[in-house]
Amino acid sequence: MSESSPDPLRYVHSGRVGDTAKYLEMPEFIDQCRDRYRAAGFGEPGESEVNSWRNSWPPLLRALVRAGLEDLWIYLEFGTPEGNSRFDALLLGSTGAGELAAVVVELKQWKQAASLSHDRVRVGGKGGDIRTHPVAQVAGYTTFLCYWFSSPDLSLDVRGLVFLHNADEKDVTPLRGLSQTGYGCPVLSGELVSRTPDGELLRELLRCSDARAVSDTQLKAFETSSWRPNRELLSLVADAIRRNPSFVLIGDQQDAFLQIRAKVDDALASGRQSVILVNGGPGSGKTALAMRLLGTYMGETEEGARYGTPSATLRRNVRLAAGVPGSSRLFDLPRGVLKGATLVILDEAHRLRRSGGDFGTYVRKNLANVPVVVVFLDERQRIRPTEGLGAWEVHRLAEDPRIDVVSHELRGSFRCNGSRAFSTWVDALFYDHPYSWSSPDYDLGVVRNPSEMEKWLEECLRQERRARISAGFCWSWDKVEEGQQHPGVRIEWQDAHTGHAHLWRRAWNLHEEEIGDEGEVVAPQSQLWATQPGGENQIGCVYTAQGLEYDDAGVILGPDLVRRGDRWEARREKSHDPAMTRVGAEEYLELALNTYRVLMTRGMRSCRLYSTDEETQEFLTSLMPPTPV
Template identity: 25%
Template sequence: MIIYASTKQSFIKDFEQGVLVKKLHQTLTEKYRRVGESEIHSWQTSLSYMANVMRDFAIPDLAGVAIEYIVPNTQKRVDFIITGLDQQDKEHVVIVELKQWSEAFKVTDKDNIVSTYLGGGIRETTHPSYQAWSYCSLIENFNEDVQNRPIELHPCAFLHNFDESISPELRDPIYNSILDISPMFTLGQMDSLRSFIKSYIPKPDTTNIMESIEHGKLRPSKSLQDSILKMLKGNKEFVLIDDQKVEFEQIKKAALDAIKNNQKTVYIVRGGPGTGKSVVAINLLAECIHNGYMAQYITSNAAPRNVYSAMLQQGYKKSEIKALFQSSGTFHTRKKNELQIAIVDEAHRLRKKSGMFQSQGEDQIKEIINASIFSVFFIDRNQRVTFNDAGTIDKIRNFAQDQNSLIYEGVLESQFRCNGSDGYLAWLDNVLQIAETANYDGFEGDYDFKIFDNPHEMYDAIKAKNEINNKSRVLAGYCWDWPKEGRTTSLVKDIQIPEHNFGISWNLGNSDTYAIDPDSINEAGCIHTTQGLEFEYVGVIIGDDLRYENGKLIVDITKRAKTDQSIKGIKKLLEENPDEAHRIADEIVKNTYRTLMTRGQKGCYIYCTNKELSNYFKLAYNHQLSYTYTEPQVVLSEQPLAADKTDSNIDKLNLKLDK
C-alpha cells in the first residue's frame, strides 16, 4: 500500500500549496490507522528537505514519487521513493530513509547497530543505511515484478539535521560495508543526494514502475521451515529488520561475553505471534554453527524440531541434526555448563518435570540454565496452551538469580505474520477477552479474515489456497477424541459436525511433519502439531469449548475431548484452588484459539460450532459490537450454567445480524 503516489512535479506543487501533509494524514487515517502529532511534525520537517532535494532541473518532472509505502506482509513503511529510467531506459527505484537525528553513537561490537535518542532515552537501533537496505531486501523478496522485469532498487539514508563535523560516528569504518551499498547523506550534503538520484534517474518514469511496486505480483511468503537448510548453510534467507536485528546483535554479544568470561548468563526475549522469535532463534543457531560454538535449539513441543529436522535431511547427517535440535526434557541428566549456548524457543511451553509421566528432574528451566553457560529464552505469555506449561518470565528470572547468572531482557514487537497486522492481533486479544487493547473496534483490511457459516465452504476455500504452494491447513480445537490406535486412512472422520454432514480426520501418522506433508490438507491439525510453525492460510474450527452465551464468552472445559492431555490435572486443582483452576482453564482455551488463529501469514478463516459465537465474531469484525470486558466465565464440571433470563444480548446479536 502506498499512502501518497504522484510525480515529482505534483509532489512539489502539493508541498508548496500546503496540502501534502493534509493528504498524507487523511489517507493514512482512512486506510490504515490514527496518526500522532509527532508523525505529522516529522512529515512537515523531512518532506520540506525532500522538496528542496527534488527541485533540480536534472531530475525529471515526471519521475515518480511515493511517500509512506507499506511493505507487503509487514507494517514497515518506506519513507520516500523516486522512480524513473536511466539513459538506457532501464528501470530504477531510489529508496530514501529519512531521519531527523541530530546525534548518534557507534556501537563497536554489534553489526550495523548504533545508538541515538529515541522514545525519551538513548536506545540502540539499526544504522539508517542498514534500515534502508533491509527495506529494499524486503521489497525484492516479496515482489516478483521487481525481480523479473528487472527493476533495480537503490537504498540510501538522508539525515538532514545530522552534523558530521560534530558527530562523525555514523561514518566509522565499522559501517563501511553497509555504507558502500546504501550511502548516507547528512546536513549540508543535499547536492550529493541529488547527484545520487540523478545518476540512476535522468529520465521520467514512462513505464509506471510505481504500479509494479504497489500492485505487482507477490511471491509466496518465505516460511522458516522451507528456509532452514539454506540458513544453516550460511545463506541470508531472512533479513532481520529493526528490532529483530537489534535483539539478534544484543543476544549474540551477550552470548560471546558469557563464553569469553565463563559467566553464566540468561537472556529473556518477549514477543507475540509473528514477531520473529523463531527467525531470530534459528539465525542465532546458524551464526553459532559458523563460528564454531556448541549451540542447541531447544523446545518442549516436538513439532517445530521435527519439521526443521525433516527439512535438513538433504544437507546433514542424522547424528548432526540430532545434536542441533533437542527436547527440553533431556536436560535433567546434563552436567553443569556442558553446553555453551542454549537457544530455547517457545519457552512458555517448558514444563516443571520431564519424562512421559512428568516424574523426572526438578524443573526444565532450572536444568537448562544449569547445563549451559549462556541460555536465551524466547517467550510469549499468551501461548500457554496446556495445564503443564510452566514457562514464565518470573520463573526464568528466579532460577537465573539462584545460579548467579547475569540477566538481560529484550522484546520483539514488529509484526511479520498476519500480513503484518498489529491491529488484527490487538482485535483478536480483545475479542477473545485475553486483554483489553486500544485497537478494540477492528483492524486494517490487509489481513484476510473470514467467518464461515458452513464448514464445507471454509474447507474448500483453504484447499483452494493450498493448491498454490502447499502452505495452507485446516486446524481445530481439541474438542473431538483423537483415537489411540494408529490408522492409515483419513476416511475415518474424527471431527464430526453432523448438522452440516461434515467430517475430517485428525492428522494421522504424520504428526512430526504435518506442516509440510502434501497430504496434510486432507486432515486437521491441532495445537500440538502446529504451535511454533506457520502457514500462509489457516482454517480454524472453533469447537464447543468456547461459546457465547447470555452476552458472555464461556470457556467450557467439559467440551474438550476425553483424549486431551493438555487439561490433565485441572480437576484436582479445582478441588484445591477453584479460582486458580478457573483462571488456568480460561487461559488455556483462549490461548489455544489465539495461537491457532495467528498461524496464518496472509489469512485466517474460521467456522464456529456455536452459532452465537459466530454471530459475536461477525459483529466484532464489522465494528457493530460494543465491548464489555468481563471476568472469565469458565465451566469445569458437568453442571450447566444458570441462564440469565433478564439478559437479552443474544437476541440483540441475532437481530443486528438479521438486519
C-alpha cells in the first residue's frame, strides 16, 4: 500500500507549556504570533482573533502551570492538515512508550450561554448570537484525530475539553448536558479551575493526570506522521452509503454500475492508469452511481476511494447523507498530490474551475498515483464562465501512453417521473425548436403569476411532498447584518382580471440559517435549501439546486432570459450574479440557457413555470394550456 507523504503541520506556536507561559509575558510574543499566523497560510488575523489570544491563552497556561504540567507540549492555533479547522490549543503528553495523550482544548471568552437543540447554543442571553455548541466542536476535532492520524511508531489517546475561563459555575452548568450524552467532553468554568487545588485534582480536570513530558523522539514521530483515513472510518462511510435509500440503483444505473466496476477491475489488474468518463443528462443518476461506487470501493479495497465535487452545495449534502463524523475530508476535491486511494470520483465535473491549468495537468499532477479516475459530466450544466470541462479534454488524456480513457453513457431518466419526453422537451425548448407539451407522463404547467405558483407549492406541501421554488440569479444576494431585513425576490405583477397591482416577496438564498427562540431551524442556510425542512420558505438559485432533486420544482424565469420571436435573448445586465460581470452576450446566453435547464429538471413529480417577462410568459403559455391550481 502506498504511503501518503507527511502533511506539514501548521500552527501559530508550539513549545513546552512552561516556556510558553513565560513567552506570554513578553510584549512582542503576540506580534510574533501574528506573523506566524500569516506564514502558516491562515490569512490575516483580525483584531477579535488577536484579542482572543490575549484574553484566553494566559488563563489556560496559568492553569496548566498550576497543575504541574510545565513539561507537556502545547500547540496554539493548531491547523488540521486538511485545512478545514483549527484547534485553539492541542496538548501532547506521553502516557507510555509509543503512546501520547492528545488533548484538544476549546477556549471561550463567554460568560453566559444557553443550550439549544441541534447542538447549538445562544451566547449572551435572549437575542444573543447562535453558535455551535463547543462540546460538539471538540467532538468533531477529536473524531478527526482518531480517524485521520496515522503512524507506525505512535498511537494517540485522544481527549478533549472546553474551558470558559470568564464564566462562573452557574453559567456553565447549562452547557454540561451535551457532554453527558456520549461526547465525553468536560466543560470547565474559570471559577471551577481557580478554586481547584494545585496538583492531582487539577490535572484530572485538565484530562492530563497520566501525561508527562513528551520525548524528542515522540514529538518528531507526531510531527512527521501521515494524515490519512483509517479503515474504521472508510468502513463506516461505506456502510452509511450502502444503507442510504437515495443511492439505490435501478435499471440503467445498475447496468452502468456493473459495467464501470468491470472497467475499474480491468484497470486495476492492468496496472495502467485509467480515466473513465461517464456522460449523463439531468436525472440520469450520476450522483447516485458515484456514491455507490464510492461505498463499494471504500468497503472492498485496502486503500479505499475518494469522492470530490466542485459543487459546495452537493458536497455538503453528500456529507450529511454519509452522516459519519470525521469523514468530511473524504468528500473534498483532491488538491495537491493524492496518494493512498484506489479510486477517485469527480462528480459534477462540469463545475471544475478553469484556472490552474487544463484537466490533463490536474490528472497528471494531482492524481498521477491513483489507478482509476471516474469523471461524471454533463456539458450542458456549465453555469459559470470560470468553470467547465469538455469531454474532448478528457479524451485528450489518451494521448499520454500511460493513460487509458474509456467512456460510458447514462441514458436513463430517474428524475421527472422517469419521463424521457420531458427531458427531450426541455432540450428542444432551450437548444432547438420548441414544441407544444402533450405527454401524459410528467406533470408540467405554466402558472399565471407568482402567487399562483405559491398556492401550487402549498398544495404540494399539504400532500407531504418536498416542493421548492427556484429562480434565475436576477435579485441581489447581499449578506445582511443581524436584525436587518433579508434581501429577497421581489416581483410586481398585475391581475389581468381586476387590474390590481401586486407585490410578491420571498426570502432569497439565505446566507445563514434562521433559528427560532427554542433553537429550532426555521429556514436552513441556502446550501441545504433543497433538502432540509424549512427550505420551502425561501427561493433558491442554480448554485444551491444543481446536483440535487426534490419532488416538485417551481421555476421563475427572470428578466435575464427572454423570448423574442423565434429565439432566446440573454440580458446580462439583468443578472445580479457577480460571476457574470465581464461575460459577453453570446456566452451569457449559453450560461443562462444551461441555468434554467438545470432548474427545470430538479423535480421528480412536477414542474411549474413562470416568467417575469410578459412576452416570454405568453410564449411559455402558448406551449401548453395553463394548469389549474
